[in-house]
Amino acid sequence: MPLNRFPDSQSKRELRRRDARSIRAFRSSQRIELGLMYCGMPSVEFLDVAAWHETLRSVCAVEMEDNVLSDMRIEWDRRSLDLPIHFVHGNFLEFLLNTDDVYDLYNLDFYGGFLYLAAGGNSRCVDAVRSLIHRHSQRNHSFVLIATFNVRDTGAKEYSKFIDNVPMALLGWDGIKESCEAHQRSQATRLKLCFPFLCWQVGMSDGFAVHFDIPTAYSSVTTRSDGKRTTHQLIHFYAEFVKQPGALPDLTQAESLAEIINYPLRRLDGMIPRIELFPQVERPVS
Numbered sequence: 001m002p003l004n005r006f007p008d009s010q011s012k013r014e015l016r017r018r019d020a021r022s023i024r025a026f027r028s029s030q031r032i033e034l035g036l037m038y039c040g041m042p043s044v045e046f047l048d049v050a051a052w053h054e055t056l057r058s059v060c061a062v063e064m065e066d067n068v069l070s071d072m073r074i075e076w077d078r079r080s081l082d083l084p085i086h087f088v089h090g091n092f093l094e095f096l097l098n099t100d101d102v103y104d105l106y107n108l109d110f111y112g113g114f115l116y117l118a119a120g121g122n123s124r125c126v127d128a129v130r131s132l133i134h135r136h137s138q139r140n141h142s143f144v145l146i147a148t149f150n151v152r153d154t155g156a157k158e159y160s161k162f163i164d165n166v167p168m169a170l171l172g173w174d175g176i177k178e179s180c181e182a183h184q185r186s187q188a189t190r191l192k193l194c195f196p197f198l199c200w201q202v203g204m205s206d207g208f209a210v211h212f213d214i215p216t217a218y219s220s221v222t223t224r225s226d227g228k229r230t231t232h233q234l235i236h237f238y239a240e241f242v243k244q245p246g247a248l249p250d251l252t253q254a255e256s257l258a259e260i261i262n263y264p265l266r267r268l269d270g271m272i273p274r275i276e277l278f279p280q281v282e283r284p285v286s
Contacts, residue, residue: 010270015216018213019051022238027104037105046076058085063087064091093124096131105144133208137206142242150234192217192263192265195237200257209241214263
């Protein structure tokens, strides 16, 4: 039976535990008494669904590979998690772009990176995230977005262009230039700023208050059939999009973005975090 593309590890188990606490708090704050509707790519082992089972009421599982989907159906029956499930055979980005459904909790693994450009010159990941947020705005539906990216060495130019847009959003604030320059140190730090900035930008324009937990970078090892081991660098995000009854005031927008930029990057080795700090942006003293 095929296993998860990125095998389980102590770091991933710790992240699932941390997310479980945040998910429970979100459910309580939003008063979702029946439980959360989950949508994601749980792979054969359903490790995230099992870890968050007590907070869920339904599962939508998306998988592109025929053999994996077949094994998922067998494994689901074996696990007896006692939740209604809907299997979707297809590409997850296409699913996010084309579905009319909304869910309470998304867990997405973007193996292709964040700003990776498709043949047409657009990032399919960016398009999918925009579509997801817009759809929830139209339905007035708050949600949790958990996303894990494979940190690739390509696309630095696209990330740098994206970061160049950040200072305009906090025009006049102190420390913004220094913070943006510090985020250019590596692909992980670029992604740490770019993904939350896009989510904040789109979410804010669609009437959401957007809150991120501290992003976490960690490594995962895969072993090929020939025995060759490959270490992948990953970065994990937890974000809540809470629909607001009216337009968000400019002060709230600026403070929310400043909070996102000022977050450190947690680097996780097993269960032991190492914190990487960045220059802080601050509202200028009048």
